[in-house]
Amino acid sequence: MAPDDLENLFASPAALLAAGPGALGELPATGGGMGREAFGQAVAVLDGAEVSRAEFASWLYFGARVLGHDAYAGLVAAAAPDMPWRTVWAWWRPVGAYRAQPNLSGGAHVEVHEAADGRALVKLEAMWAGERWFDPATGEQVPAPAEGEFTERPYDAVAEAAEDVFFDDEEEPALHWPETWEEPVPLGGGRFAFAEERGIAVVERCGDLPAGPSAGAVGWGTDGPWFAGPAPAETPLDAGRLAEAFGEDWVLRLAPERQPAALLHSPTRELVAAAGLPRWWAAGVATFSLAWTEEGAHRVEPDEQHGLLPLGTFDLGYADTGLVSVHPETGAVWMVRNGGEPFLFARDVETFVRLLEAVYRFMGACWSPYPGEAAKRDFVREAAALDPLAVDPATPGGDVWEHLFAAIVELSVWGY
Known part of the structure; x- marks a missing residue:
């Protein structure tokens, strides 16, 4: 398809829907703007399912x-007034985008909570996303309510709302229901919350359900995850990025006067002040705990034996421990494993933090990929670009990183 034809087709949802999948043919690697991006996201979730x-x-x-292409969504709604349902809001990982959140791998639990004055909130609990609260009308994440302010909607009310079904008969639904989507949680008024490993969405019916499976259902093809944007390895490591990966409460930032006086490496001092360090990290059987605190970091001194500043500790599982330190002048990160001699673990503290952040950022896509995604391959490539040592198992440092990376490139969310 010629570039101009591609742009024109995807710019108009009416033209795209009228043309149907037969007009698309083999799509080029890029091009088509936000319409092509919305199409790519749609067919990734459909995964070959046939729909009208x-x-x-x-x-x-x-x-x-x-x-977030809300203007294009408006064009779709105008072009297809007969569409059976629409998305009210979605907190969802886009195809091809490696993001720490949302990551609902391992399952998620969704509840509706109500206040005495009639206000409602959607509560989401997931292994890797933690507890989150959403405004059911807008999807805005809000602080957890005070204890006793909201209570879970009574079972009878949920059961009554559930009679307002979305997909109709579970055995022969009139609309396509992705196998990965959990049981819908009715919100009332024809709205339902759905969750799966890649996110949560609230949808609502636009009209009556079809009498049966749609006539003229066809497969709408496939598309690659080509529009995810620049790799985060190429972008700055800032406070927002660390907060998204580790959680704001689990990032330690220290003003220069609160940092160890012996730390002379300027880039590391700037990183700790501006972006921060993860207080805690976990993947598979391994965990990392930061040794520094707000109150005590300025008192940390180099150890007498090696002249290195203690930074934190890895519990690698099975009585295997790695003490992590930073060279006060060069910023290089070293590890002492099980009382042995120090070995180089990362070229500097920023690289060390980036590697930990990358595990979290790729985690959901490695465990719960879309069709066409190659998250495990892309993760290893990013790790190699950050520090070749991290993917060289012939080195002591690479051997430890291989153990840490196995949590997402070899094991499932359940650790096997």
Whole structure:
């Protein structure tokens, strides 16, 4: 397809829906703007499922909302007034985008909580996303309410709302229900919350359900995760990025006067002040605990034997321990494993933090990939670009990193 034809087709949802999948052919690697991006997101979730034109419009609208292309979603709605449902909001990992959150791998639990004055909140609990609260109307994340302010909606009310079904008969649904989507949580008023490993969405019906499976259902093809943007390895490591990966409460930032006086490496001092350090990290059987605190970091001194500043400790599992230190002048990160001699672990503290952050950022995609994603391959490539030592198992440092990386490139979310 010629570039101009591609742009014109995807710029108009009406033209795209009218043309159907037969007009698309083999798509080029890039091009098509936000319409192509919404299409790519839609077909990634559908994963080859056959749906009608009207139902595909619902999925195209979903893709646009996941990506924040709200103007394009409006064009879809105008082009397909007969679409059976629409997405109200979505907190969802886009295809090809390696992000620490949302990561609902391992399962998620969704509840509706209500206040005495009628206000409602959606509560999400997940192994790797923690506890989060959402405004059910907008999807805005809000602070957890005070204890006793909200209570879980009574079972009878949930059961009554559940009678307002979304997909109709579970055995022969009138609309396509992805196998990865958990049981819908009814919110009332024709709205439902769905969760799966890649996120949570609230959707609502636009009209009556079809009488049966849609006539004229076809597969809408596939597309690659080509639009995810620059690799984070190429972008600055800042406070927002660390907060997203580790959680704001689990990042330690220290003003220069609160840092160890013996730390002379300027880039490391700047990193600790501006972006911070993770207080805690976990993957598989391994955990890392930061040795520094707000109150005590300025008193940390180099050890007498090697002249290195203690930074933290890895519990590698099975009585295997790695003490992590930083050279006060060069910023290089060293490890002492089980009382042995120090060995180089990362070229500097920023690289060390980037590698830990990368594990969290790729984690969800490694465990719960979309069709066409190669998260494990892409993760190893990013780790190699950050520090070749990290992917060289012939070195002591690479051997430890291989053990840490195995949590996402070899094991499942359940650790096997």
